[in-house]
Amino acid sequence: MLKLCGLQFLLAVQWAACQNLGDLHLTGPLKDMNFSIPEGTGVRAIYQFTSESPDVIFRATGEKDGLIDIVPDTGILYLNGSLDWETKAVHKLQVEILNKNGDVVKGPCAVTIYVEDINDNPPKFDQAQYTGVVRQNSRAGKPFMRVHATDLDDPTTPHAQLNYSIPHHFPNPYSEMLFQINSLTGEISPSRTGSFYLDPQKQDTFTLVVSVKDMAGLTENAFKNSVDVKITVKESLWKAPPTITIKENSTQPHPVNISQVHSNEADVIYEVFEKETLAKLPFSIDQNGSIYVTEPLDREEKDAYSFFVITKDKGGELVDKPLKINIIVEDINDNPPVCQNAVTTLEVQENESGGSSIGTLSATDMDQKDTLNSRLKFKILSQDPAVPTSNLFFIQQDTGVLQLHGHSLNKRIASNYSLKVQVTDEVFQTICDVQIHVIDINDQIPIFEKSDYYSVTVAESLPVGTVLLEIQATDGDEPATGSSYIIYQVKEGDPDNTFIIETDPETNRGFLKINKALDFETAEVHNLVINATNPEPLVSGVQYNSSSLTLFKVFVTNVDEPPAFHKEVYTTELSEDVPVNTLVVTVEAHDPEGDAVRYSLEGDWRKWLRIDSTTGQIYTASALDREQEQVYRVDVVASEISNAAQKFKTPLVLNLKDVNDNAPRLNMDYPLFFCYPLRGGDRTLIRATDDDEQKFYSTITFSLKDDVATRNNWEILKVNATHAYLSPRHTNFEEKVYTVPMIISDNGVPPLEREVILEVNICTCSSENSCFIPVEREHSKPSTGQAIGILLGVLIVIGVIVGGAFFHMRYKEKNKKKSQQKDAKDQTECDKLNA
Template sequence: MLGKFHQRKNSFVVRVSMDWNRLSREVLESPSLETHKRNIFLNKQKGKEAEVRQVLLVWEVEEVCGEMSAELKQGVKAMCFNMEDLLITGPLKDMNFTVPEEGGVRILYQFTSEPPAVSFRMSGEKDGIIHIVPNTGILYLNGSLDWETKPLHRLQVESLDVNGNVVKGPYAVTIYVEDINDNPPKFDQVSYTGVVRQNSRPGKPFMYVHATDRDNPATPHAQLTYSILHHFPNPYSEMLFQIDSATGAISPSRTGSYYLDPQKQDNFTLVVSVKDMAGMSTNAFSSSVDVIIIVKESLWKTPPTIHIQENSTEVHPVSISQVQSNEPDVIYGIFEKEKLPRLPFSISQDGVIYVTEPLDREEKDTYTFFVVTTDTHGELVDKPLQIHVIVEDINDNPPVCQQAVTVIEVQENEIGGSNIGTLIATDMDKENTLNSRLRFKIQSQIPEVPASNLFYIQQDTGILQLTGRSLNKFYASNYTLKVLVSDGAFHTICDVEVHVIDINDQIPIFEKSVYDNVTIAENVAVGTVILEIQAKDGDEPDTGSSLIIYQVKEGDPNNTFIIDTDAETNRGFVKINKALDFETMPVYTLVINATNPEPLVPGVQYNASSLTWFRVFVTDVDEPPVFLKPVYKEEVSEDIAVNTLVMTVDAYDPEGDSVRYSLEGDVNKWLRINSTTGQVYTASRLDREQTEMYTVQVVASEINNTGQKSRTSLILHLSDVNDNLPHLAMDSLAFFCYPVHGGEKTLIQATDADEQWFYSKFTFSLADEMNTRNNWEISKVNATHAYLSPKHHNFEEKVYKVPIILNDNGKPPLENKVYLKVSICTCSSEKSCFIEVEREHSWPTAGQAIGILVGVLLIIGAIVGGVFLHMKYKEKNEKSHHKDAKDSAELNRLT
């Protein structure tokens, strides 16, 4: 049937072509077939040909396809109707075509023949779909091409003459099949299963899913993207797993790396989707698959604390622990937590940890370091594990004596059983263990007199004690002990020296029971030695039993005296400790005792032999008066009345003489003092603005010996009252350029000598006189300044006196009316006055200047002549002038 169809179809195409040629011979004979076809379609006058062609096409389709299925009929009909769109024709040559797959029946091209060629022949990869009409050269498809079946078809076309001989060709015709998205992606497995370890690194893939798409991989049709549709169960707000959209790699998310725990949930199901068109199109195909994930316990765990015995004799390195990563093919390494000269540990690429050398607990008893895993790029794979190593102690250190020789002093009368000292030894092995437990034993005693066992040592504490026999310097003053110290494995000998010291059984005895009296002036300097004393002690020299301490036992209630001791000679030096005062204490009777720092032995006591005494007579020295205060201060108001009592100064004479008072340095003559009572009064009005802190000297002198005097300062702090009127500052000078144009203003400043409350503050106003307020106006700038401005233009060129009222902020406030001179004057180009307007201040005219000059010359001549005559007269009458003077003082005043 298909062969019959092709046969009849070819006949149909030929007849259609012949009818078409008959009906449009003028078009076919035209040199440009394509142009005339376009004209036919555009020219409504030639619609008849189109009708005829339509009738012929319908008839031929019914005739050829009468016995074919409806689908084939429709395809042929479509092919025939497409002939009216056949606009691409040309001579036989190499051609390339691109045809979308699933395009159905269609015409591709029409090759034109050149005589003697009358037909065409095609060979090659036709696959029963690609055909050429021999008589017309029409290249067409009678079905759809499939890119997935064959993406490229290579053909050869040649033209033939009437005898079937090749005229031209063969020429290559290549048809490229263009892919369309007609295949959904498919996973390569029905379901997937993967295993993930607890605490796996986030983002590190532990499995992959993979899908394929039959469409052209060079187009988006086969570009796949993966995503997780569902996550069962999903106990957290964030997914525990993530997928790489491009590769399908599944890894723990950051949340999953932290929360995955097989004890809580040991499996999950993910629904993974894959889409083509890179997932960017709503018309993309998609597929999904179940991924079952099993959670297993992490292999990467911190091992228990490692215990290593020190000084091991094994051959090193020695394996001490092992770690294992969750991921294969990692690189193990060690990271130091402490910076040590060397780290005696290493790790193999199997995760085995080694100690590389024997350890010494006494050098370092613990080690801490980290084990890490990295990939080939040096990136961390697992979280670092912290490794703890404890070095266990063995008894490998002998006892050590704390001192080369332990020296102990014992008094000769010490009773038996007394603790006389402790021998201290140490052991570097671990404390509070048997390895560091020490035991003591006396091995020898030299000399062995009066017995060989005078001493006993507690075996666990090293405390030395005396046995029942008491020591006596008569037998020996020094003993040497050899003490054996043992820790169970090692032994050490420690040396102990016991010095028998004399007991304090002798009291100090003064060489004199009474010393001669000492007479000193009351003004003797503190620290002066007034007497040397001496006592003797029969105990052993250079010990606490023989050193003498001197003290004033009686007669010195105020500690006016002190006694120093020379440790080598035991000589005492009595010194002045505080200033003497004849008027307070003219005589001291001092009782001195002598003692030892070491206590006396029982049965021995200090007695009168350890006492001495002497008298100190203090002689009087005339001293100047003494003020009761170092300085006198008083605050007074500056407006107090004259003769007001300000203060009273008080001084006394140590010898009881009467005192007179006077003032020095009262430059302002503001004060006077009662010479007898010391009362100070004001002698004139005070003025704070002149001096705020007024200081004078008060002199107190003895009446009977005026050379004995003392001085102190009297300071008056004057508090302010508002007693000064405000006034204009010196720089408040004003002028305006003539003529006045308006808008001018000048700055004026007020000041006040008084102390202002917090800050200076003045108010400015104009007095209501001389038509002032009609001519001028004043405006405040700040607390101390204001602007003065003219109010109109009609001012003459002269000086105006503007009355201004100033008020201060005193309590009470004061008011002052001042007159400000304001010059209205012709100004220079620099805007400054150069002519004084007022006559009394102007320069003289030329005539006035000549008159003044002549007058001055006449006066000078008269003065010179008068001086000459006076000298002559004085020479004649010199004696008479001296007689007229009453005395030499008046003569000096006159001359």
């Protein structure tokens, strides 16, 4: 009866082994071993120890815990129940082999069973409910509380890796969440929206639903738990003061307290940092939050300051979000007026009438603009010389604009006047100097030295900027004034501004230059009418006349110019499968002189194109191939028929569009083999490629040829667009090379396919997992194949030697025959001479 029970138990263990381990042969001699077994697997076989000695028994001792044992007769190590990682993660046993007398034959050997954790424990929060307090305007991302959950599974695996989240909170008046949680630590903080909108006057309590998942929250099968968090919002003490006003140049002892701030947290460290980079920020803060100005300020140096006050904890982390402090520096009248120029120089014509404005005296005050501190008043203190009267000039009190009184100026009486002008603000005064020059009136017109400069003949290729003519006019007005300076212009005969005239300000001499390229074909002659004027207007009653005009002709001679294309670059797109003699593009060029043009191509190194030399039509001359050249560039040349040296070239860019004209092919640089004997589950990777553009080979199909032997022995499984696995269907293969016919095809339009023959070697493998090649010893006999190879090699060497000797004999015989023929010819010539 006991034997029957033992047999039944053994059968149960063997059945469990087959159910849990498949058909793997987990047997072997007794030695130290480690096993990893998932928890909760139930009854199962672990391993079968074997012994070379017959009639032995196996014994297991150690941490069996009533779950692990060994069948004494067969050596099967087995579980009779489920392991639990949370109860015990490692079981250490000793296994030994004994003979019938109970003596130890082998062992004991250490057998360690590691229990693999499975995700069988949901996470749990350490509190049934949490409460927290947050201040209004708290810095986004700064935690104010934390929740915590634990998981009993193995912390080194994802089973116990927890992920926190806030699915929702009540109420939620905005489209974005007001709170956020660190998914790893469980720390809760205001979101950016919450930092801005949290306000106890609007809502002072919130209930957050906090969720926790194990498996890092990445799978649908993760365990989940949740808890409520009650949040109270309190008013913030951390507020920026209103804009602070400080008078400049304060004489108080510094530093001076100007404001104070209060943090929401105790024992924080207050600091200030500047918004802009200054040599020194004249503000500080103490550890009570009192803000000070550390030195007198100067509004003219800087009229406003902005800086931030921050709070940090002892670890240097920000506690509150930065407060912006705005400072306005209040002006006092501490700057005198300043003359903008050391001497203000003005000009006035002697015939100006009373009330005319002759200029403005400019002065500035560094005090605040548009205040009484910077308001300026002007007053003339003196005029030198005081002729013909002492009050020739008047200045507007508020603007500094100088005007003439009703008296006319006379250059013969006085050509210059000096004024002293007093400029004052509420406190200070400054004296500014003004020089007024009385200038001659423009009552003389420029007069040309010649009324006609006749003509000049120039080639159209003359460069821009070339001086064609120098002209001269004179003006009787006061030198170096606007009344005597001369401006030359082409008044008629130059609608396209082909010419320009520049004036030498020292001599009033004009230089007629080419402003745009001359073109014989557009204009063979230019009849120019040139005038001379002044920048100052002429006085009433004086007008320009023919004395201020002169004539000049420019004759342009023709220069032979090369042809020009209508386009700088010709670009076209063409499918690579167009037939030969397809029209690609028509180019067109013209010759400025109207000569006939001949077309040709340069750089057509693939000989893909031809051009009609007369019409400029370019055709395909041979089959195109995008895989050889996707962008094909040649030069199109246009040359004059009458003068081939006059030519011009422009690029032609041909973009070839792909067609599906390449069948896929195998792309492998490694042999295909399987190690003999096959174990089942073996496979090897096959790689294919397609030379067409990628859009045509986004998917390559792999299939075996449709014959019974191939399909019974092999199968193929696609991996991705370009790879597939080849696998044997069974393990009954001999040790030899097999041929596997297969078909690979693309998904082009139309699709193309290729039949390939794979050679697969079934071979004994070396320790490096490659086909084993035995090393031949020196004394070993060659195989049949080697013997045949050696024999062929010897025959080839003998053939080369015999062939060389044969050709050498023929060569000597030929030379001997030539020598005899030459001797006979020489003898004949001698006989002729003797005769």
